[in-house]
Amino acid sequence: MWRPRPVRVAIWPRLTRRGATLVIVGALLLAVSLWFDSRDVLVLAFVGIAMPGVAALFVVLRKPSLAVTRRFAPPVVGAGTSTQVALVIKNRSRRTFDGAHWRDGVPTTLTAAPEAILPAMGPYESMLPSGDDTVRVEYRLRMPRRGVYPIGPLRVGITDPFGLARVDRDVGTAHEVVVTPRVTPLDTALGTTASVDGVLNGLQLRTHPNSDELIAREYRYGDPMRRVNWPATARRGELMVREEEQRGDPEARILLDTTLAGRDRQAHRRENDDAPHFGFELGVEITASIGVHLLERGYRVRCDRVDDPERSLAADGSGAGYRLPGGDRLLLEDLARLGGPALQAGGGTDRSAAPTGTGTGTDAGPRPRGRDARTPGFAVLVDPDEHDAHALVALRSSFEPAVAFATQGVAGGIVEALEKADWRVVRVRRAAEIDAGWSGTTGPQASPERTTARGPADDGAVTDAS
Numbered sequence: 001m002w003r004p005r006p007v008r009v010a011i012w013p014r015l016t017r018r019g020a021t022l023v024i025v026g027a028l029l030l031a032v033s034l035w036f037d038s039r040d041v042l043v044l045a046f047v048g049i050a051m052p053g054v055a056a057l058f059v060v061l062r063k064p065s066l067a068v069t070r071r072f073a074p075p076v077v078g079a080g081t082s083t084q085v086a087l088v089i090k091n092r093s094r095r096t097f098d099g100a101h102w103r104d105g106v107p108t109t110l111t112a113a114p115e116a117i118l119p120a121m122g123p124y125e126s127m128l129p130s131g132d133d134t135v136r137v138e139y140r141l142r143m144p145r146r147g148v149y150p151i152g153p154l155r156v157g158i159t160d161p162f163g164l165a166r167v168d169r170d171v172g173t174a175h176e177v178v179v180t181p182r183v184t185p186l187d188t189a190l191g192t193t194a195s196v197d198g199v200l201n202g203l204q205l206r207t208h209p210n211s212d213e214l215i216a217r218e219y220r221y222g223d224p225m226r227r228v229n230w231p232a233t234a235r236r237g238e239l240m241v242r243e244e245e246q247r248g249d250p251e252a253r254i255l256l257d258t259t260l261a262g263r264d265r266q267a268h269r270r271e272n273d274d275a276p277h278f279g280f281e282l283g284v285e286i287t288a289s290i291g292v293h294l295l296e297r298g299y300r301v302r303c304d305r306v307d308d309p310e311r312s313l314a315a316d317g318s319g320a321g322y323r324l325p326g327g328d329r330l331l332l333e334d335l336a337r338l339g340g341p342a343l344q345a346g347g348g349t350d351r352s353a354a355p356t357g358t359g360t361g362t363d364a365g366p367r368p369r370g371r372d373a374r375t376p377g378f379a380v381l382v383d384p385d386e387h388d389a390h391a392l393v394a395l396r397s398s399f400e401p402a403v404a405f406a407t408q409g410v411a412g413g414i415v416e417a418l419e420k421a422d423w424r425v426v427r428v429r430r431a432a433e434i435d436a437g438w439s440g441t442t443g444p445q446a447s448p449e450r451t452t453a454r455g456p457a458d459d460g461a462v463t464d465a466s
Contacts (some may be wrong), residue, residue, distance in 0.1 A: 026045045029045035066089055092125060098121070100158050103157075111141075111142065119135045146179050150174040184289040253304065282430065283380045283433065289435075292328045295324050296328070392404065406426065408429075
């Protein structure tokens, strides 16, 4: 995860190139005046040395009194896009403020706008809502990856009229801008959606056995065969399926690996914490894509952690899950605020208190009401350990279907253990393969060595995911 740029507030002024040059010239004139015993040159030397000092005292005493309002358009942006930052600066002093430069403070991972001249502002006007005492400046800020970034405070550079000294002062406070992860549109007619619909349809029939059939429509690719309406098919001469009233409250669960527990902790601490972990960011994008896709199809989505299925991904807890309207926005914002693996590797879940077996997963996961009362479950794995694998194995009886999306860092032994527990494991190496991996979850299950994902960047080539 990124770290804020170390702020060096210039409490003491510094000389500009012009001021430093004048001091050097004054020192040389002083040496010449002492060597030749010339009082006229001594006066020039004194002026050359004293003027930068007076300029430095001037900028120290000239403290700006400014009020800064910062707005983002839009306030919540997606990774890889940009936002327009608008600054409204109001002079609170009774004197004119001019001759200053401005630059907004941003983290090191972002490219700040170049320093520019701040337009002159007149004295503070208490009777008018806005006037000569207010200026508006704008710049565009590109957000390369997800996160919550503090923008600000505003850095104002004050110089003297002769440009001999300068002091930088921070004005206002920082404001947060939320950058959500990228969302890959998933195919609505392919992948696990067909099996999810079949499970929810079976749950509905058992919960509401007297549910009325509203209409029989033509068969669409991905519809489960259990919904085929054979009498209507015989009458129409084409395959027809039942379109039933949705009375249930469909729910799906997504488990995200957030700890990278399978990695070497000491090696992890030696890595650069400022650099994003590719596998973890890919896992967040997979979670966002699946969550938004399920929400758009009417599901209530719960997002929990693999190491602790009772614990929600959100810091404030979202045990009730997300649902439309507004659930997709809340889900993306919670994923944007999700800390990186570097923050959790040192203080993750205490695994010593939990047995190595399946006790933790059984206690944490929801107990199924029966074979037909299972919810769809999706696990997004980055680099789990054996404890996480045991927890997922214990949760298998609660999920139908149970699909695990494994990034490149997942060990082969973990994949084999999950497949033995009847988890469907799909390898995803990069963001371009998310849609192909989702669509590839349909059909007969393949071995991990032959599980592949075809992305748009492959140009028709199949990439071995082993």
